Structures are given as structure tokens and as C-alpha cells.
Amino acid sequence: MYRGNSLINIGICGLGRVGKSILRHLYESESRNVKVVAIKEHNSLSYSNEEYVRNMAYLLRDDSIYGKFPAEVNSEGCNILINNEKIPVLLDSYINQVDWKKYNVDVIIEASGNLKNIKYVRKCLGDSVKKAIITRGTDEADITLIHGVNESKYNKKKHNVISVSTCTGNAFAPIANFVDSNYKILAGFVSTIHPVLSDEKMLDGSHKVFALGKSFRNIKVVDTSVVKSTIEVLPHLENKLHLESVSYRVPTDIVSAVHAIIKVKNPPSKDEFCRKISDVRGNLKDIIGTTKGFHGQPFVSSEFLLSKYSGIIDLNWFSITDNLLRLHIWHDNEYGYVSRVIDTLKIL
Ligand SMILES: NC(=O)c1ccc[n+]([C@@H]2O[C@H](COP(=O)([O-])OP(=O)(O)OC[C@H]3O[C@@H](n4cnc5c(N)ncnc54)[C@H](OP(=O)(O)O)[C@@H]3O)[C@@H](O)[C@H]2O)c1
Incomplete structure (x- = not known):
């Protein structure tokens, strides 16, 4: 043995x-x-x-x-x-x-x-x-945990099958929670920009989601569960964040992004938001990151490779108009995500 x-x-x-x-x-x-x-x-x-x-x-x-x-x-x-x-x-x-x-x-x-x-x-x-x-997200689990949102809800006696949700859910939900707690979310659209996944085709072929069967060299617009994943751990945001979110599948092999337009009740100033989000502590410290790029110029996707953050807000692209916030969030969809799988192992 x-x-x-x-x-x-x-x-x-x-x-x-x-x-x-x-x-x-x-x-x-x-x-x-x-x-x-x-x-x-x-x-x-x-x-x-x-x-x-x-x-x-x-x-x-x-x-x-x-x-x-x-x-x-x-x-x-x-x-x-x-x-x-x-x-x-x-x-x-x-x-x-x-x-x-x-x-x-x-x-x-x-x-x-x-x-x-x-x-x-x-x-x-x-x-x-x-x-x-x-x-992945699944109804078979006793609980879905997204670190930076609800990991404290894990109950050793009750929860044996644990879902760690989706990569985009992990990237967005902690930030949605931060925005909602501080400024109160009223509504929002969320989209993702996602690299190719293993089940996509090199050349045209059949796929359950027809568009994903087209050659990986295309940009494809498909459904995504980023809002569903978020609502699962933040149920009070149901009917606020629009459920029908889309993913732009792009011909890169790693690093994903979430793009969100969110209407809030109490909009902050840009400075206040940037200061507050850059200074998160406690259970958000290793989960939400921020970047301003280098020499005032934004980074590109490959620069987020191997990042362990669940989501990194690019402050270059953060803006506010009236009570609408625009957020651009980067994440390494594999390494950032598995960092949370390992964190989940730690709390078990
Ligand atoms: N990739 C990401 O960015 C990402 C991020 C977060 C969560 N996820 C989730 O994680 C899961 C895996 O995604 P992935 O991207 O790693 O997919 P993947 O690259 O296709 O890996 C899945 C692996 O499982 C194998 N497999 C299939 N059926 C199996 C079976 N019955 N028993 C044992 N192994 C089997 C596959 O082998 P074959 O290739 O030979 O079929 C493949 O090696 C999915 O649920 C996905 O939604 C993915």
C-alpha cells in the first residue's frame, strides 16, 4: 500500500x-x-x-x-x-x-x-x-466558496463537497462585494475577455456551443457565468447585476479580464476609490490587487502571468461618470484560480 x-x-x-x-x-x-x-x-x-x-x-x-x-x-x-x-x-x-x-x-x-x-x-x-x-461551479457541491467573499462560511461538519466556483467568478465577486459594501450596487453589466480553452477547435469543427467550434483564431462572443457565479455567493445582487453576461473569447492562451459597468448609489471620487481599493486589507489583501502599469503606461495581458491575485484592477482604465463605474480587472485564469484552490485546501 x-x-x-x-x-x-x-x-x-x-x-x-x-x-x-x-x-x-x-x-x-x-x-x-x-x-x-x-x-x-x-x-x-x-x-x-x-x-x-x-x-x-x-x-x-x-x-x-x-x-x-x-x-x-x-x-x-x-x-x-x-x-x-x-x-x-x-x-x-x-x-x-x-x-x-x-x-x-x-x-x-x-x-x-x-x-x-x-x-x-x-x-x-x-x-x-x-x-x-x-x-467549477456546480449544484453538486455543499457550498461554493469564493475567497474574499464567503470563505468564512465553510463549516467543517456540514461541507464535504466544495466548489471553488469559476475563474471569472473569483476575479469579479470579491471586487463586486467591495464596491457594493462601500458604494451600493444598483445595476451592472459584466463581460469577460477570455483566452482559448482546451475544448476549443484549432480549425472549424463541431462543438456544443457552435461558436466555440470555429477556429480559435476568431474573436467569439459566447455566454459566460461570471454573474451567476457572483450571485451564488452574493445573492442580494440578484436582479441588480444583469445575468446575461458575455465572454469575448480571444486567440491568446492565458490571462483573462473582466470588464464591468456598474451603477452605484453613492459614487466615490476617482481618487477615493483608487486609494481605498489599493489599501484593502484582511481577507482581501492577497485577493484583490491593483496596477497603474509602468511609467504611467498600462501593462498588457502577458504581464499578469503567474499572478496569484484573484483579480487585479487596472487603475488606468478605472473611470466614473455620474453614478456609473467602469472597472477593468486582470487575472491569470489558471494560476490566480489555483491559488484559491490551494487556499481552500488550507482552510479544510
Ligand atoms: N482553464 C481555466 O482557465 C479554468 C479556470 C478555472 C476553472 N476551470 C475549470 O476546471 C476544469 C478543468 O478545466 P481545464 O481548463 O483544466 O480543462 P482541460 O485542460 O481540458 O483538462 C481536463 C483534463 O481532464 C481530463 N479528463 C477528461 N475526462 C476525464 C475523466 N473521466 N477522468 C479523468 N480525467 C479526465 C482531460 O483529458 P482529455 O483531454 O484526454 O479528455 C484533461 O486532461 C473545468 O471544469 C473548467 O471549467 C478552468
Whole structure:
């Protein structure tokens, strides 16, 4: 039997963009209290499982966006080796078919996005697995936590399946909460500018959301759940923020932005807002960042790569007219988001 000797043993389901970013974050921060002891993937190709795991190691070792993994990566049979430590890769079809107990997994992180895995995640809870974290919004969760808004609502006895919401929800909700608490939100439109995701097509092909099946080189306008995610943790904003928000999918590979036009009851002056938001403390300190760029010039998306903030307000683009506020918020949709997944592990 494999025996991890750390405080919390983690099993990751899905080693795609988010799964790999979680591993990277853990190794970069040299976390001693958390150890990944099993990875569940599925062999979607027609070669052997060993070859599939070799391919996974290849992708993990050198990432096209983040570069070299912060530890030695290799593979041996159906194991990924990180600094020569074996992490078994389990290639069963669904999450509930894995014998998590065999690997002493305490917490599962569901990062495949597969709806069946999410549906079955609760079945994995038992003698070994005590908690599961889901890296998207879902009704299957006992609670949705967005740090900087409602993480204090976590109740160890009641909440076993925890959703960490969406990346854009994490970027926007803490800032919406700040604006509402200080200036009272009356109404608002929210849009996102989002890079390509793994399920989009290189060339035209079929996709459940037709526009996403068009070549990634287009700018595509599609629905997004940024307001739905926000309202889930700030229900009093329902009927104020317009639910039908759109996402502009753009042909970049990382860093997202949220653009919001918000009507408030008590508009601040620009100076007051900038001062207050730049000076957030307590549970917002590591969540909301601000930037003024460099030499008075704004940064561009790639400059926010590897940022651990949930959302960074670009003060260059903040403006007020009457009682309308315009906000431009940057976030690394992978690294910023997984920083909150790790924060969630800490509060468990
Ligand atoms: N990317 C982001 O910016 C971001 C941010 C926040 C939250 N999320 C959420 O996180 C989840 C994962 O997103 P992602 O961008 O990381 O997607 P992704 O890159 O497609 O990764 C998903 C991984 O899970 C694997 N997988 C699919 N079905 C599986 C199964 N039954 N068992 C085990 N593994 C399976 C996929 O393998 P195959 O590719 O072989 O199918 C892939 O390696 C989604 O719910 C997404 O909404 C994503």
C-alpha cells in the first residue's frame, strides 16, 4: 500500500490546464503539508497506458505557457515521477471507480470538468476521502466558496463537497462585494475577455456551443457565468447585476479580464476609490490587487502571468461618470484560480 507521510494527501482528477497548474503551484511553493499521492486521468488515445503517462509527463515537464516545471519530471510505467517520487496515474473511466483508499487520499480535487466525475464525486467520500474540491461551479457541491467573499462560511461538519466556483467568478465577486459594501450596487453589466480553452477547435469543427467550434483564431462572443457565479455567493445582487453576461473569447492562451459597468448609489471620487481599493486589507489583501502599469503606461495581458491575485484592477482604465463605474480587472485564469484552490485546501 502506498503511504504518503504528509498532513494532507491529495488525489487530482484531471491533469489538464488546471490540474497541472495545481501541481506546479504546490511544487513552486514547496508545500510540505500537502502531497499529491494519486492522479486520475483517462486514456483518450489509442496507445498504451504507459505511453499515455509518458505523454502526460512530457506535457507537465515543459509547459508552453508557464515553462519548465519547478521539479524533475519523468515517468515510469503508469507513474509520474516528480523528484523521483512516484505518483500513480489511474486510468479508470470515472472518479468513483478509483480505489482512493489504497492511496490514503484525504482530499480529491476534481479538475477534469467531466460532468459524470462531478456527479460521482460524493460517492468517493468515505473512510479515506473526507473532502472533495470541484474546480467549477456546480449544484453538486455543499457550498461554493469564493475567497474574499464567503470563505468564512465553510463549516467543517456540514461541507464535504466544495466548489471553488469559476475563474471569472473569483476575479469579479470579491471586487463586486467591495464596491457594493462601500458604494451600493444598483445595476451592472459584466463581460469577460477570455483566452482559448482546451475544448476549443484549432480549425472549424463541431462543438456544443457552435461558436466555440470555429477556429480559435476568431474573436467569439459566447455566454459566460461570471454573474451567476457572483450571485451564488452574493445573492442580494440578484436582479441588480444583469445575468446575461458575455465572454469575448480571444486567440491568446492565458490571462483573462473582466470588464464591468456598474451603477452605484453613492459614487466615490476617482481618487477615493483608487486609494481605498489599493489599501484593502484582511481577507482581501492577497485577493484583490491593483496596477497603474509602468511609467504611467498600462501593462498588457502577458504581464499578469503567474499572478496569484484573484483579480487585479487596472487603475488606468478605472473611470466614473455620474453614478456609473467602469472597472477593468486582470487575472491569470489558471494560476490566480489555483491559488484559491490551494487556499481552500488550507482552510479544510
Ligand atoms: N482553464 C481555466 O482557465 C479554468 C479556470 C478555472 C476553472 N476551470 C475549470 O476546471 C476544469 C478543468 O478545466 P481545464 O481548463 O483544466 O480543462 P482541460 O485542460 O481540458 O483538462 C481536463 C483534463 O481532464 C481530463 N479528463 C477528461 N475526462 C476525464 C475523466 N473521466 N477522468 C479523468 N480525467 C479526465 C482531460 O483529458 P482529455 O483531454 O484526454 O479528455 C484533461 O486532461 C473545468 O471544469 C473548467 O471549467 C478552468
